[in-house]
Amino acid sequence: MSDATVASVGEHGLIERLRARAGSPPAWIPIGIGDDAAVIEPLRGELTVVTTDSLVETVHFRRDWTPLAAVGHKALAVSLSDLAAMGATPRASLLSLALPPDLPLREFDEFIDAFLALASRAGAPLVGGNLSRSPGPLVADSIALGSVHRRRVLRRDGGRPGDELYLTGTVGAAAAGLAMLSTGAKRPELQPEEAECVARYERPDARLRCGTAMGRARAAAACMDLSDGLADAVRQIAAASHTGAVIDAARVPVHPGARSWAQRTHGDALALAVSGGEDYELLFAVRPRWRGAFRAAGRLCSDVGLTHVGRLTAEPGVWLDRGGTLEPLGQGFAHF
Amino acid sequence: MSDATVASVGEHGLIERLRARAGSPPAWIPIGIGDDAAVIEPLRGELTVVTTDSLVETVHFRRDWTPLAAVGHKALAVSLSDLAAMGATPRASLLSLALPPDLPLREFDEFIDAFLALASRAGAPLVGGNLSRSPGPLVADSIALGSVHRRRVLRRDGGRPGDELYLTGTVGAAAAGLAMLSTGAKRPELQPEEAECVARYERPDARLRCGTAMGRARAAAACMDLSDGLADAVRQIAAASHTGAVIDAARVPVHPGARSWAQRTHGDALALAVSGGEDYELLFAVRPRWRGAFRAAGRLCSDVGLTHVGRLTAEPGVWLDRGGTLEPLGQGFAHF
Numbered sequence: 001m002s003d004a005t006v007a008s009v010g011e012h013g014l015i016e017r018l019r020a021r022a023g024s025p026p027a028w029i030p031i032g033i034g035d036d037a038a039v040i041e042p043l044r045g046e047l048t049v050v051t052t053d054s055l056v057e058t059v060h061f062r063r064d065w066t067p068l069a070a071v072g073h074k075a076l077a078v079s080l081s082d083l084a085a086m087g088a089t090p091r092a093s094l095l096s097l098a099l100p101p102d103l104p105l106r107e108f109d110e111f112i113d114a115f116l117a118l119a120s121r122a123g124a125p126l127v128g129g130n131l132s133r134s135p136g137p138l139v140a141d142s143i144a145l146g147s148v149h150r151r152r153v154l155r156r157d158g159g160r161p162g163d164e165l166y167l168t169g170t171v172g173a174a175a176a177g178l179a180m181l182s183t184g185a186k187r188p189e190l191q192p193e194e195a196e197c198v199a200r201y202e203r204p205d206a207r208l209r210c211g212t213a214m215g216r217a218r219a220a221a222a223c224m225d226l227s228d229g230l231a232d233a234v235r236q237i238a239a240a241s242h243t244g245a246v247i248d249a250a251r252v253p254v255h256p257g258a259r260s261w262a263q264r265t266h267g268d269a270l271a272l273a274v275s276g277g278e279d280y281e282l283l284f285a286v287r288p289r290w291r292g293a294f295r296a297a298g299r300l301c302s303d304v305g306l307t308h309v310g311r312l313t314a315e316p317g318v319w320l321d322r323g324g325t326l327e328p329l330g331q332g333f334a335h336f
Numbered sequence: 337m338s339d340a341t342v343a344s345v346g347e348h349g350l351i352e353r354l355r356a357r358a359g360s361p362p363a364w365i366p367i368g369i370g371d372d373a374a375v376i377e378p379l380r381g382e383l384t385v386v387t388t389d390s391l392v393e394t395v396h397f398r399r400d401w402t403p404l405a406a407v408g409h410k411a412l413a414v415s416l417s418d419l420a421a422m423g424a425t426p427r428a429s430l431l432s433l434a435l436p437p438d439l440p441l442r443e444f445d446e447f448i449d450a451f452l453a454l455a456s457r458a459g460a461p462l463v464g465g466n467l468s469r470s471p472g473p474l475v476a477d478s479i480a481l482g483s484v485h486r487r488r489v490l491r492r493d494g495g496r497p498g499d500e501l502y503l504t505g506t507v508g509a510a511a512a513g514l515a516m517l518s519t520g521a522k523r524p525e526l527q528p529e530e531a532e533c534v535a536r537y538e539r540p541d542a543r544l545r546c547g548t549a550m551g552r553a554r555a556a557a558a559c560m561d562l563s564d565g566l567a568d569a570v571r572q573i574a575a576a577s578h579t580g581a582v583i584d585a586a587r588v589p590v591h592p593g594a595r596s597w598a599q600r601t602h603g604d605a606l607a608l609a610v611s612g613g614e615d616y617e618l619l620f621a622v623r624p625r626w627r628g629a630f631r632a633a634g635r636l637c638s639d640v641g642l643t644h645v646g647r648l649t650a651e652p653g654v655w656l657d658r659g660g661t662l663e664p665l666g667q668g669f670a671h672f
């Protein structure tokens with residue numbers, strides 16, 4: 001079996017393999033893998049949240065840098081992060097794969113096992129999907145469905161001038177991790193906090209607990225995830241909310257591994273933290289008078305931490321405040 | 337603008353373009369394109385049905401054979417067909433595209449306009465998705481969400497020995513259409529019924545009205561769509577229902593264009609009809625005592641027509657009955 005490829009097993013064989021690994025669906029999935037479509041029982045009185053995100057080989061990952069188990073984890077994490085940014089609780093996932101026919105079956109299994117492990121932890125059982133052959137890159141599209149009460153939805157466009165901007169966790173780690181991989185840094189030679197950057201790049205965590213806590217507390221006016229970086233998220237929330245924004249450079253919680261890597265390579269840790277993508281933290285806009293409720297809800301995700309990094313403004317433009325001097329905030333990760 | 341490519345407009349530009357073309361979402365979509373995820377209001381008391389299907393360039397279509405407007409239509413039709421096979425009514429759609437950066441913007445627009453036109457006709461407004469760069473083929477993943485009452489779901493595994501098998505419409509057209517394109521047949525030289533085959537290959541119709549009519553009448557014991565051909569669908573329904581099956585060769589409703597093309601090319605029309613994929617008709621298993629209700633419901637989709645093509649059997653195996661001689665039924669379209 002060690003030389004088997006996905007082509008040698010065939011589509012129906014792969015689906016059976018997937019179904020066996022996925023196990024029986026929970027009670028709220030009357031029909032899972034193996035029919036024309038999946039059937040999901042919505043929670044009474046709640047809204048359905050749905051999103052899709054994709055990882056394209058050589059654009060978002062390289063098989064020679066990153067094990068497929070990491071890609072399988074990340075393929076789902078990126079969609080779960082979108083649910084987190086809406087305040088939604090995961091309920092189901094689907095997976096659409098375009099696979100090079102010579103992909104070793106062992107790597108397919110590693111991908112699937114990592115996807116399923118995260119799906120299980122997040123409460124988003126795999127209920128369906130699609131398998132195709134790819135004449136080029138491996139393309140993994142995940143679809144995540146979630147549920148949220150209508151008064152607990154976190155939107156992108158709810159910000160107002162004067163709102164404070166808060167960030168979960170730290171930033172710059174994923175961009176630093178990618179830089180380490182792309183410059184051929186050997187994993188054993190990395191400092192522990194640098195190795196953490198590679199792990200954050202390869203296996204991001206969706207901030208689901210934080211998103212639902214803020215939605216339930218109705219403590220955030222707007223929210224978005226940092227898939228394309230802090231600068232991009234600030235820009236998007238400001239644009240959707242018809243405001244400007246200022247980020248205080250001194251407050252940006254740069255990951256220590258990104259700092260260490262920047263120092264070693266004579267790079268700019270703040271640039272990694274502001275413009276680097278794929279940290280999958282959450283950015284919240286919070287009315288000053290809701291600050292108490294926001295911080296109280298923040299205790300429910302205290303393992304991640306929340307940092308006050310800036311504010312929305314009436315004046316247009318998105319700025320980085322470096323000790324009183326305003327610079328235009330950098331761009332995020334560009335997909336084209 | 338005529339030389340513009342998707343790369344020259346960039347991801348945010350393409351999303352804005354898409355959002356402008358999609359227009360305002362209906363009342364049941366509180367949040368559509370432009371947030372981290374879409375939010376959909378489920379119908380009270382109904383189940384949510386979700387599916388995804390993809391078209392991969394050079395595997396499922398070729399840009400030199402098929403205009404991107406046709407690909408845009410088909411990208412959604414293939415997922416709507418899955419909803420039809422569950423008896424579900426469409427409610428929303430998402431689209432994930434991996435695009436070669438040099439794709440002309442004009443072709444992107446044609447793709448999107450065709451997708452949106454079908455989405456609008458089918459009642460499945462585009463509510464979200466994802467855009468990535470592709471270093472290789474264009475990959476289009478559509479996601480369709482639908483709604484169905486819990487007692488009206490059409491499953492694949494509900495068949496029993498003795499059930500009659502019925503097919504909507506005709507088969508063989510899509511496979512013949514693909515054969516015409518792949519052998520370089522000039523469109524103006526085709527007979528009208530042959531040109532219809534090309535149209536059926538390029539712009540399949542999902543049998544939504546038929547699927548929901550049968551679900552509502554509770555007249556079908558099992559259902560599946562013919563994405564991978566009649567032989568594959570019969571095999572899958574029989575396997576899921578733990579039965580065998582026999583198809584009567586003389587009853588198979590071969591499309592007249594497929595017949596004409598097979599005659600001209602000394603091919604086998606029945607083989608096109610049985611093993612050719614992508615007809616997107618529906619196959620139903622019907623208890624003999626439900627036949628009346630089934631045929632009554634069939635009047636609601638009389639434009640398509642229903643043909644009694646065979647039966648499920650207690651004996652295992654899936655067979656083609658050619659005037660009393662049983663042959664193994666061919667395989668469907670293989671994706672790997």
